[in-house]
Amino acid sequence: MSPPFPKPRPKNPQLRTPQLTLPPASRGRVALGLTAEAAEGRFALQVCEECGAVQYPPREACRVCLSHRLRWKAQAGGGVLLTSTTLNHSNDPYFRDRLPWRLGMVQLDVGPSVMAHLHGDVALPTQPGENVRVRVTTRLDRSGKAVMVALPEQETPHMSDDPLLREMGSDPRYRKVLVTDGKSAVGQALIKALIAAGAERIWAGQTEPWKAAPGLDELAKLPQVTLVPLDVGQERSVIELAGQIGGKVDILINNAEMHRTFGITGRRGVEVARAEMEVNYFGLLRLAQAFGPVLRARAADGPAHATAWVNLLSIFALANWPAQGTFSASKAAAYSLAQALRADMRGSGIHVLNVFPGPLDDEWNQPMPPPKLAPSALANAIVKALRDGVEDIYPGDIAQDWLTRWRDNPKVLERELSAGAM
Amino acid sequence: MADLGKRNGYQGVAVAVPVTVPYTRYSTHGAHWFIGHALKALIDNSGIDKAEIDGLVVSSFSLAPDTAVGVTQHLGVSPRWLDHVPTGGASGVMGLRRAARAVQAGDAHIVACIAADTNHVDSFRQTLNSFSHFARDATYPYGAGGPNSMFAFITAHYMRQYGATREDFGRIAVSQRANALKNPNALMKKPLSMDEYIQAKAISDPIHLFDCVMPCAGADAFLVMSEAKARELGLPHALLHGAIERHNAYADDPVMVRGGWRMDRDELYAQAGVRPEQIDFVQTYDDYPVIVMMQFEDLGFCEKGEGPAFVRQHTLTHDGTFPNNTSGGQLSIGQAGAAGGYVGMVEAIRQLTGAAGPRSVAQAKLGLVAGFGMVTYDRCLCTGAVILGSSTDPRAHSHSLPPEGAHASFEAARQEA
Numbered sequence: 001m002s003p004p005f006p007k008p009r010p011k012n013p014q015l016r017t018p019q020l021t022l023p024p025a026s027r028g029r030v031a032l033g034l035t036a037e038a039a040e041g042r043f044a045l046q047v048c049e050e051c052g053a054v055q056y057p058p059r060e061a062c063r064v065c066l067s068h069r070l071r072w073k074a075q076a077g078g079g080v081l082l083t084s085t086t087l088n089h090s091n092d093p094y095f096r097d098r099l100p101w102r103l104g105m106v107q108l109d110v111g112p113s114v115m116a117h118l119h120g121d122v123a124l125p126t127q128p129g130e131n132v133r134v135r136v137t138t139r140l141d142r143s144g145k146a147v148m149v150a151l152p153e154q155e156t157p158h159m160s161d162d163p164l165l166r167e168m169g170s171d172p173r174y175r176k177v178l179v180t181d182g183k184s185a186v187g188q189a190l191i192k193a194l195i196a197a198g199a200e201r202i203w204a205g206q207t208e209p210w211k212a213a214p215g216l217d218e219l220a221k222l223p224q225v226t227l228v229p230l231d232v233g234q235e236r237s238v239i240e241l242a243g244q245i246g247g248k249v250d251i252l253i254n255n256a257e258m259h260r261t262f263g264i265t266g267r268r269g270v271e272v273a274r275a276e277m278e279v280n281y282f283g284l285l286r287l288a289q290a291f292g293p294v295l296r297a298r299a300a301d302g303p304a305h306a307t308a309w310v311n312l313l314s315i316f317a318l319a320n321w322p323a324q325g326t327f328s329a330s331k332a333a334a335y336s337l338a339q340a341l342r343a344d345m346r347g348s349g350i351h352v353l354n355v356f357p358g359p360l361d362d363e364w365n366q367p368m369p370p371p372k373l374a375p376s377a378l379a380n381a382i383v384k385a386l387r388d389g390v391e392d393i394y395p396g397d398i399a400q401d402w403l404t405r406w407r408d409n410p411k412v413l414e415r416e417l418s419a420g421a422m
Numbered sequence: 423m424a425d426l427g428k429r430n431g432y433q434g435v436a437v438a439v440p441v442t443v444p445y446t447r448y449s450t451h452g453a454h455w456f457i458g459h460a461l462k463a464l465i466d467n468s469g470i471d472k473a474e475i476d477g478l479v480v481s482s483f484s485l486a487p488d489t490a491v492g493v494t495q496h497l498g499v500s501p502r503w504l505d506h507v508p509t510g511g512a513s514g515v516m517g518l519r520r521a522a523r524a525v526q527a528g529d530a531h532i533v534a535c536i537a538a539d540t541n542h543v544d545s546f547r548q549t550l551n552s553f554s555h556f557a558r559d560a561t562y563p564y565g566a567g568g569p570n571s572m573f574a575f576i577t578a579h580y581m582r583q584y585g586a587t588r589e590d591f592g593r594i595a596v597s598q599r600a601n602a603l604k605n606p607n608a609l610m611k612k613p614l615s616m617d618e619y620i621q622a623k624a625i626s627d628p629i630h631l632f633d634c635v636m637p638c639a640g641a642d643a644f645l646v647m648s649e650a651k652a653r654e655l656g657l658p659h660a661l662l663h664g665a666i667e668r669h670n671a672y673a674d675d676p677v678m679v680r681g682g683w684r685m686d687r688d689e690l691y692a693q694a695g696v697r698p699e700q701i702d703f704v705q706t707y708d709d710y711p712v713i714v715m716m717q718f719e720d721l722g723f724c725e726k727g728e729g730p731a732f733v734r735q736h737t738l739t740h741d742g743t744f745p746n747n748t749s750g751g752q753l754s755i756g757q758a759g760a761a762g763g764y765v766g767m768v769e770a771i772r773q774l775t776g777a778a779g780p781r782s783v784a785q786a787k788l789g790l791v792a793g794f795g796m797v798t799y800d801r802c803l804c805t806g807a808v809i810l811g812s813s814t815d816p817r818a819h820s821h822s823l824p825p826e827g828a829h830a831s832f833e834a835a836r837q838e839a
Contacts, residue, residue, distance in 0.1 A: 023563055027559050027563075028558065030559075031555075031558075031559035031560070057555075057556045058559060082579060082676050083582075083677055085626045085628075085629070086624075087571055087574075087625075087626045088624045088627070089625045090566045091546065091550055091568055095565050095566050101565050103565050103626075104575075105579075105676075105677060105800065107676040113677065113800060114560070115560060115561050115564050115575075117564060117565075126582075143563075147563055147564065148564075
C-alpha cells in the first residue's frame with residue numbers, strides 16, 4: 001500500500017523556491033487523440049473500423065489491414081504486467097528531480113503492449129509465467145499530455161497518495177483554495193466538498209459583505225474557512241485580494257457568476273448583458289491577470305504546490321440557449337478566454353479545469369423543470385475532477401445530453417434550441 | 423520457382439581499408455567534419471584517387487537536415503551511386519549489402535561506406551526526444567530514459583524467462599573490456615572486474631552502468647569493391663560470403679525475446695557454405711549485453727534460452743574459446759552514433775587482414791558481424807548479419823566455382839532473367 005501523503009511542513013522562507021520542470025510535452029497530431037480522450041477522463045485507443053484491431057502507439061494506418069479508418073474508442077484497460085524497471089537515471093530534468101521512477105510494459109487484454117508509468121502498489125512478478133494483472137488508464141501529466149498509468153487491479157489503501165497519481169492530479173488535500181463566490185449555493189457546496197476533501201484553507205469571496213447570505217455564517221465558523229471581500233466585477237477588489245493572499249493560493253475556483261434569465265428581446269438596453277459580461281467574462285480576465293502570474297510562480301513550491309484553476313462555465317457556452325441568450329453569450333466568451341488561460345498556464349504546470357454544467361437547481365432556474373443539477377453534485381464533480389486531473393467536465397444529465405447532441409451535429413442542436421426545445 | 427525466395431550470392435565482393443576516426447566523448451565539430459576525416463583516411467590509406475571513388479553510402483544521425491547527397495557537395499565528390507542508410511546499429515551490415523550489390527551490378531566500382539556522428543553536450547537528449555514518432559509519443563514521455571528503460575524491460579524479462587543472472591551479462595561486458603585494453607581507440611582505458619560490474623550504479627534496473635554504452639563522437643569507414651579490383655590495387659581485403667537483413671521481425675512477441683537474425687540465419691550460413699561452429703570470431707551488436715546473448719542464440723551458436731549457459735561455458739576474449747567483440751565493442755570503445763553499427767565491421771576486416779595487432783584472433787579465417795538498430799518503440803527493428811572470410815582462406819575460392827542451389831551466382835541469375 002502507498003504511505004499516506006503527510007501534511008507538508010510549513011515552508012522555510014529562507015530556502016529557494018524550486019523552479020518548475022515539466023515532462024516531455026512533444027506529441028504528434030495523431031497521438032494527441034489520446035490526450036483529447038484523457039482530458040475528459042476516458043482511456044481510449046484507436047480501433048480499426050474495418051478489422052477491429054486495437055492500435056498502439058497511435059498510428060495513421062491500421063497495422064493489420066492498412067485501413068486509415070481508425071477511431072478512438074474507450075477501453076477497459078485490463079492487462080498483464082510483462083516486465084518492469086525502476087529508473088535511476090534520466091536525461092530529462094523533470095524526471096531527474098523525481099527519481100527513482102517506476103515503469104512497466106503491459107500487454108493489454110485487447111492486444112497491444114504499452115509502456116506505462118507504474119503505480120507504487122503494483123507488485124512484481126517473480127516467477128516465469130506468473131501473471132500480475134493491472135489496470136491501465138490514462139492521466140494528464142504536468143505538461144497536460146496523456147500518459148499511460150498502470151494501477152493495481154484492485155483498489156489499495158491510500159492509493160491516490162502515490163506520488164505518481166498526486167503528480168497527475170490536483171488533489172485539494174492540504175492545499176489552500178480560493179472560492180471566488182462563497183455566498184452562492186454552489187460556493188457553499190464547494191466549501192463543504194473541499195473541507196471534506198481535506199483542503200487546508202479556504203478563502204471564500206463575498207461581494208457586498210453587508211448583505212446576509214444564509215448558510216455562509218455557519219461555514220465561516222469552521223477553522224479552515226476565511227471570508228474575504230471580493231467582487232470580480234471590480235478591478236480594485238481583485239487586485240487588493242491578490243495582494244493579500246495571491247502568494248498562498250494553490251487552487252483558484254472561479255465560480256462567481258452573474259446569471260439573469262432573459263432572451264435578448266426580453267428586456268430593453270444592454271445593462272444586464274453588460275453586467276453579465278463584467279462578472280462572467282471580465283471577472284475571469286481580471287482574476288487571470290491578478291492571480292495568474294503568482295500561481296504560475298508557485299507551481300513547484302513544495303509538495304502542495306500551486307496546481308489548478310477552475311472555471312465554472314455553462315453547457316450554454318457550447319451552444320446558445322435563446323431563453324437565456326445573453327447569459328449564454330457571456331459564458332461563451334468566458335469559455336473562449338478560458339482556452340487562452342489554459343494555454344497560458346499549461347507551460348507553467350498549472351492545470352485549468354473547465355466545468356460545463358447544465359442548469360443548476362438554484363434560484364435563477366427556479367421555474368425550470370427537472371432534471372436540474374444540485375449544487376452539491378456539481379461541487380463533488382469538481383473535487384473529483386481535480387483529483388483525477390481531467391480538463392473538461394460536463395456534470396449533470398442535461399449537460400451530458402447537450403454535449404452528445406452538440407458533438408453529433410451542432411447545427412441540428414442549434415435548430416432544436418431555436419425551436420424552443422431544451 | 424522454388425529459388426525465388428533465395429538471395430543471389432555475394433561472390434566476388436571484397437571489403438578493405440578499415441578506418442576509424444578517433445573517438446572523443448564530446449566534440450564541437452559537426453558530422454560532416456567526421457565524414458570528411460573518414461573519407462580522407464580511406465583515400466590516404468588506400469592510395470586511391472578521390473575521383474575514383476564512384477559510390478558512397480553514408481549513415482549518420484547528426485547530419486540532419488543533410489543526407490548523403492549533401493555530403494557529396496560538402497566534400498566535393500561526384501559519385502555515380504549514392505545511398506543514405508539511417509539505421510544506426512544495422513547501418514554497417516545494410517550499407518555493405520547495398521554497396522556489394524552496386525559493385526556486383528557494375529553501378530559503382532569503389533564504394534566508400536562511412537558512418538559518423540558528432541556528439542555535442544546536449545545531443546543525446548535531443549536525439550532521444552526526436553528519435554521516432556513512436557518514441558516521441560509513447561516512450562520518451564515515460565521517464566525519458568531513452569533505450570535504457572526499454573532494454574531494462576527486455577533484460578528483466580529475459581532474466582526471468584531464461585534464468586540469466588547479472589553475472590552472465592557481466593561475462594560479456596568484462597571480456598569486452600579486456601579486449602578493449604588492446605585497442606588504442608577505445609575510450610575505456612581501465613580494466614573492468616566482475617565485482618566492479620556488479621557493484622556499478624543502477625541506471626534502470628536491472629541495467630547498471632557497465633551495461634550501457636557511452637555516447638561519443640567519431641567515425642568508422644571501409645571500402646567495398648570487387649575482389650579483382652582489390653587485388654589489382656594490392657589492398658589487403660576480406661571477402662563477403664553471405665549477408666542477411668530483416669526488419670520488424672516477430673512483431674507479435676509482446677516483449678522482445680528473439681531477433682530477426684533467427685528468420686534468415688539458415689540462408690546466411692548456406693550462402694557462405696559454413697556452419698556456425700566454423701566461425702572463428704563474432705562481432706555482435708552490443709548496445710546492451712542481453713542483445714549479445716540473444717545473438718548467440720538467434721545466430722545459431724546455441725539454442726534459445728541457452729545463452730546464459732553458453733557464456734558460462736566459453737571465454738569471450740579475443741584469445742578465448744569464443745572470441746566476441748574483439749575490439750572491445752561499443753560497451754568499451756564508446757558509441758559514436760551510427761558508427762556503432764560499423765564498429766564490428768571494421769574490426770572484422772582488421773582481424774581477417776592481419777591488422778588487429780595485439781588483439782588478433784589466432785588464424786582467423788571466418789568472422790560473423792551482426793547489426794541491430796533503431797528502437798522506434800519497444801524493440802530494435804533492424805537486424806542483419808554478414809559472414810566475412812579471409813582472402814587467403816581456401817574456402818573463399820570455392821565460391822568462384824559454378825553455383826548450385828542457394829548459391830546461384832549473380833551472373834547466373836542475370837542469365838536466367
